[in-house]
Amino acid sequence: MANPTSSSFAYQWTYDVFLSFRGEDTRTGFIGNLFNALRQKGIHTFMDDQELRKGEEITPSLSNAIQESRIAIVIFSENYASSTFCLQELVQIMECLNHKGKLVWPVFYKVDPSDVRHQKGSYAEALAKHETRISDKDKLKAWRSVFEAAANLSGWHFKEGRYEYEFIEKIIQEVSKRINRSPLYIANYPVGIESRVQKVKSLLDVKSNNAVHMVGIYGIGGIGKTTLACAVYNFIADQFEDLCFLANISKKSVEHDLVHLQETLLCDLVGEKHINLGNVRKGIPIIKSRLCKKKILLILDDVDKLMQLEVLAGGLDWFGSGSRIIITTRNRHLLHSHGVKRTYEVEGLNHEEALELFSWNAFRSKQVNPGYLYISKRVIQHSNGLPLSLEIIGSDLYGKTELEWKSALDTYERIPHEDIQKILKVSYDGLKEFEKEIFLDIACFFKGYTVSYVINMLYSGRGYAPDYAIQVLIDKCLIKIDQCYVKMHDLIKDMGREIVRLESPSKPGERSRLWLSKEILRVFKENKGSDKTEIIMLHLVKDKEVQWNVSALEKMENLKILVVENARFSRGPSALPKSLRVLKWCAYPESSLPADFDPKKLVILDLPTSSFTFNNQLNMKFKSLMELNLSGCKLLKEIPDMSGTPNLKKLYLDHCRNLVQVHDSVGFLDKLEFLTMDNCTSLKILPRDMNLTSLKLMYLSNCTSLASLPEILGKMKNMWELNWSGSGISCLPFSIGNLVVFLCAK
Template sequence: MASSSSSSALLQPKYQVFLSFRGEDTRHNFTSHLLEALKNRGINVFFDEEKLEKGEELSQALMHAITASKISIPIFSKDYASSKSCLAELSQIIDCMRSQGQIVLPIFYHVDPSNVRHHSGSFRESFDQHLMEKPKDQVERWKAAFTQAGQLIGWHIDGGNFDRSEPEYIDKIVVVVIEKLSGKSTFVSEELVGIDDQIHKILLMIDQDHIRLIGIWGMGGIGKTTLAEAVYNEVVSGFKFDAHYFLQDVREKSLERYGMQSLQNELLSKLLRGDIHIDTRFIGSTLIRDRLRNTRAFVVCDDVNDLDQIQRLGVQDFGLGSKIIITSRDRQVLKNIGVNELHEVVGLKLDHSLELFCKFAFKQYNPIAGFWDLSMEFVKYAQDNPLALKVFGAALYGKERGNWESALRKVKKYPEQGIFGCLKISFDGLDDLERNIFLDIACLFGGYVGDLKTKILACWYEGAEYGISNLVDKCLVYIADELDCYRMHDLLQQMGKNIVDRESEDPRKRSRICIPEDVYNVFKKNTFGDFLLQIWSLIFKMENSYDDSV
């Protein structure tokens, strides 16, 4: 065994997790239970058995334990700030976070995170006392560390009647610690949860020699780009390619003047490490094509909506062993491109949805006291869509409960533009047949279509079955196997209703009537001629009250 004085031993990371806590507050309850759970999972934890008041100077062994740990977990309790040793530990932890990227996962144990951020409540008294005993610059350093730690994403354990039990929190904390130690999802850890399995699937595809083109497909806001970015960062840090590039916003940029030409030049200049200019629609230069064939490239083409875009980018000329990821909302486009494997990005599970929402709404992994019910309402409304969860969470951060209640009523009637602007891109790309079918499903069919409603649509529109299949390819409806029908995401359904509502303030002048009250008012006020024009809306509305299986 190496000597304790060996310099190499001092540099070796001895601990995986460092626990910082005030012994009198949590030693014999929460902290000891967390320690046991971590050790039972084989995690090496530094736990100060004595935890005596050591003053603000840290021993060399304690300093090394903090510096060598990959994760630090400060457990903020009501008297944490009264301990000079705790504040000294926290200051060193924050220094390690800044200098070497140490992961810090705070736990707010029966204290309000905002009190930590603002040094209020019981913490104010502690810092006032320190100012009378210690130099001001030292106390200010402690306060700065306290503020920064309070802004990090962690867990708020309130202990109220509606809060989770402590064992549930400990189980979740252990899971997150293991994920962090394994290095999973380092790029997207603050942006998306529940993505590790999907990253792993894409990486396995990339590792297969026969797979060259990989398609990532899903509805707007579901996380296609985030998944592709996470995979890209994993690949470029580990795999060996001659060149790599992430080409963003292909659809949007291609609409600009000289858009595709600019994208061509951007990609080729990066891959061939030179100033490349292509004047024609396709790469005609034999020299450039030969250089591409000699380049083993890894490229992500994000948000593609046309086969022509990929052909003009010269993907077919990339060298042997190249890997290309293409993200799109349209499955048919990916089929036309000829992807070897197609990965559908799935929505988040309920617990992951809640965690993602809380990261933006509370800057922690769980709702704060008094907001569990409203948090679940927004999570259910977002229906597993990461973009919606992030937009809602960010908009509600720091607001009072009354504002949350008002916001919930608002989003159910008026769409959130940050979300619907993204979703409407898919609608804008539809032809007249597809738009009509989409709006009928959203406004008149309650968001789902079974055999009976499919037959009704076929009576109204030539080629209805083909139109529905295109809506599936474009992620505007999906096949619900368990119900043997087509369903529409709730956010897309609300978007469809909003599109119709915007046609006119007068319901009689809209193409469809979505609200029962409007149906009643139109029939009450209309002439017989208008009645004939509107009667089909009532038929569809009434038919929707019956189960398709009947």
């Protein structure tokens, strides 16, 4: 079956480069050397090797090669214009430039570009000869037009006296740079995208290099703004020196602040990989000074605040001539406030497009099954042109009988058209109970995280593997996995969060999940928690002091996951629920956990940069604990007896600068896989013996006070990295040979 991704915005090129040239001028010299150099670099190049071309018409195979080549390099030599075949070839190449997004580079080989542009010298003579024997004035006009258009493109000029190999090397470098760019993922079935790409492309005016343009793409959630921006990016990317796609700005500006986004922008556009700007006011002039001479393409995706635009793309004068900035947002007024005059509102799919998109999802075909046509039109009516709704409902009905379709659509029709929340909830209602739990967890907390992180958190917090449920959610189009990250459309996320909100609309403390900082802080301060709450994740924008009731967690008898970041609590909790399985609390304010806390269910204990010291907990009795992170705990001086943590797999102690001693029991944790103690500058005493058969890596870099390694008992076959670079270790124990495979960094 045909797939709509074959359209030009997602064009799959057969050749990287097409060479257009006058054979008698350059075939055995420059062209031969250029072709050979391209081939040696693995660049798939088409070169017509026919010595004599008969007639003026281009053969179908040659025409296909032109259309299916990503880059056309046209070598304008002295006698190029004398060949009517070359002229016809050039016309078709320039037509592809306009319609297929092809990149065309002129090479002026021992001719002046102005001779080509204005048809002077040998080019004037050749065209004069053609005029004497060709009566088709339109054809002659077209030839003159394409000479001017091609000569105005950016290219190379080779003059006498230069080394050809150096000149060719520059071409090779530029070709490699362009073809190595990876296109962005668009959609499985990008129906209706191409016409919308053309509308945005007309606003961008990519052909003009005399100005900088900002274009805003706006519309409701789920209408396809980001999808359209990705398609436009793929279509025009080759026209720019450097590219940057900043995705999910509204989310990332909260999680990482705007300085991080400025640093990412500079990394992508000028290669500044380790820049540390410090603050946005410092970043603004740096971005402007580094980019004001570069022709770049910048996509700012999902902008929701004016400040984001002001610090990432403050003005047109920030960027070099020919640059284009594309902004996607739900807020049209935001674009107006920033002075963006060229805007495009993403249109819903028309009836034909909606029917095709639905058909691809419901039948895996462009055409609707005739027996389902009437009932399919019912779906189109209720989806009202929203691509996300068509995808979800179509996938949900795929493979079902007509009777099942009618039953499902009877349900859909009871949901008001304007209420997108309820339309999306139909897919949620079809999930099994444990699948619903995983979906709501992802919707409330884990969108945008890596799959491995989500699986680890849900497995640790829920107590069962979420892999199957995640695959069900993928199958039902509720989430997507893109480059190892869990993706979820904003409307689907909002749908899940609304389900949780409706558990108790006016009392947040009686909901199953809490993620909004204002609601969490209110519950903490007023001690309004309940046994309904299972997960709390508090992420404040900046390190903020929190006033709270230390007894706020006592009522939460079913709390399984508690995460606290960027918050300063003057006191820790007076009690923790026994149900707790994951505790991640950055800057935990106490030296120990509450005295009456029973940690038997705790799987992850993550207390970085905290005041934790094991005070009153010198003998750890955490039988379920698999991960312990105490990195950056400056008051921590010793790791006590850990024999009570038999299932521990990960122990992170990096940057504990006052840590002196690690208890001998750590050397016999037979499930331990990761042990890291980088930059523990006071560390002197490790376990005397080590028999960690599961250990995979051990980091001791910059442990300057550490003089020796433990004795290695038995064969540690799983070890693949041991790093003690910058430490005080001067000699290795004889038993180091028991490390069957290891990397020693010194």
